[in-house]
Amino acid sequence: MTDIKFLGEDDFLSAMENENKAWFDKEAVSGTHESFDGTRLRYFTITPDNPKACIVVVHGMAEFIEKYREYLWYLYRAGYKVFFMEQRGHGYSEGKCPEPDVIYIDSYETYVKDLHHFIKAVVEPNLGDLPLFLIAHSMGGCTGALYLEEHPETFKAAILSSPMMKMKGADYPAILVTLIGLYAKLTGKSKKLAPNQKHFDPTVTVTNSSAISAPRFEFQLSMRRADEHYQTCGASFGWAVASMKASRKAIKNAGKIKIPLTVMTAGCDHLIDPAGYEAFKENVPAAVFHHYEKSRHEIFNADEITRKQYFTDVLTTLDKYLNNAK
Numbered sequence: 001m002t003d004i005k006f007l008g009e010d011d012f013l014s015a016m017e018n019e020n021k022a023w024f025d026k027e028a029v030s031g032t033h034e035s036f037d038g039t040r041l042r043y044f045t046i047t048p049d050n051p052k053a054c055i056v057v058v059h060g061m062a063e064f065i066e067k068y069r070e071y072l073w074y075l076y077r078a079g080y081k082v083f084f085m086e087q088r089g090h091g092y093s094e095g096k097c098p099e100p101d102v103i104y105i106d107s108y109e110t111y112v113k114d115l116h117h118f119i120k121a122v123v124e125p126n127l128g129d130l131p132l133f134l135i136a137h138s139m140g141g142c143t144g145a146l147y148l149e150e151h152p153e154t155f156k157a158a159i160l161s162s163p164m165m166k167m168k169g170a171d172y173p174a175i176l177v178t179l180i181g182l183y184a185k186l187t188g189k190s191k192k193l194a195p196n197q198k199h200f201d202p203t204v205t206v207t208n209s210s211a212i213s214a215p216r217f218e219f220q221l222s223m224r225r226a227d228e229h230y231q232t233c234g235a236s237f238g239w240a241v242a243s244m245k246a247s248r249k250a251i252k253n254a255g256k257i258k259i260p261l262t263v264m265t266a267g268c269d270h271l272i273d274p275a276g277y278e279a280f281k282e283n284v285p286a287a288v289f290h291h292y293e294k295s296r297h298e299i300f301n302a303d304e305i306t307r308k309q310y311f312t313d314v315l316t317t318l319d320k321y322l323n324n325a326k
Contacts, residue, residue, distance in 0.1 A: 040094045046084075048079055051079060061164075112150060137298075145163060164247055194240040200232075202221070262290065264292065
């Protein structure tokens with residue numbers, strides 16, 4: 001693995017405001033493309049000198065490019081060309097609700113189609129003969145799993161980080177999920193906040209968040225406060241119903257994933273039920289699991305020891321994938 005110095009707690013903000021910002025402003029090239037239905041989605045490409053492979057990064061719910069600046073920096077410094085698309089309804093991509101901080105999707109098949117169109121229109125024309133890997137987090141991890149099941153030949157290998165295989169508190173019978181979705185449509189609530197969801201709150205703290213690293217949480221929150229495009233926050237009825245259906249489908253069809261797969265899970269995850277990982281693992285017995293017992297949902301924003309181990313594991317896994325792809 002390339003020798004990379006991972007940021008700690010004390011040097012994070014200074015590095016992000018100076019070296020990382022200068023790097024991102026210079027190297028991250030942004031663009032937009034029309035997805036399969038005409039929705040315009042923003043994306044970024046970041047290309048090091050003589051890249052050794054390409055990676056598509058798929059983010060999670062309520063996330064955006066700025067949240068991944070540290071992560072993408074490490075991938076770049078390790079020699080990987082990165083493609084990052086803000087999923088519909090997120091960041092500067094189209095598809096927002098009338099209340100722009102509420103997240104809606106009709107079906108995860110739409111996310112999958114968006115990803116496939118992005119790969120065909122943007123990634124593959126700029127791939128050359130380099131191998132292509134996937135890194136996907138949370139909601140993106142569920143989307144990524146569904147994509148791998150439908151398009152088994154696109155990627156050479158994949159890493160799913162805290163993938164949304166089963167949301168806590170969402171263990172409803174399939175018929176009830178369908179009825180909730182029908183109720184939301186009939187009452188016009190599909191794009192309204194689901195129960196227990198909230199609008200963007202600029203005063204939230206790290207205490208009850210998915211992160212442990214306070215500097216990282218504050219840095220990302222400052223980006224959200226400053227830019228309304230980054231304030232996506234609460235799940236709609238429609239998103240919740242689509243997510244429950246998607247996670248069950250991802251587990252059911254997991255046996256269709258034939259490429260090398262690594263799954264990274266958090267021990268203090270308040271969003272994901274570990275039973276989903278167990279069910280997923282039964283259907284993909286060859287998958288390698290890394291467990292980070294002290295981490296909350298966002299392992300890349302965990303405590304310093306866990307976080308540095310996570311990034312080490314990510315880069316080591318990618319280099320292993322690269323060696324196997326040669």
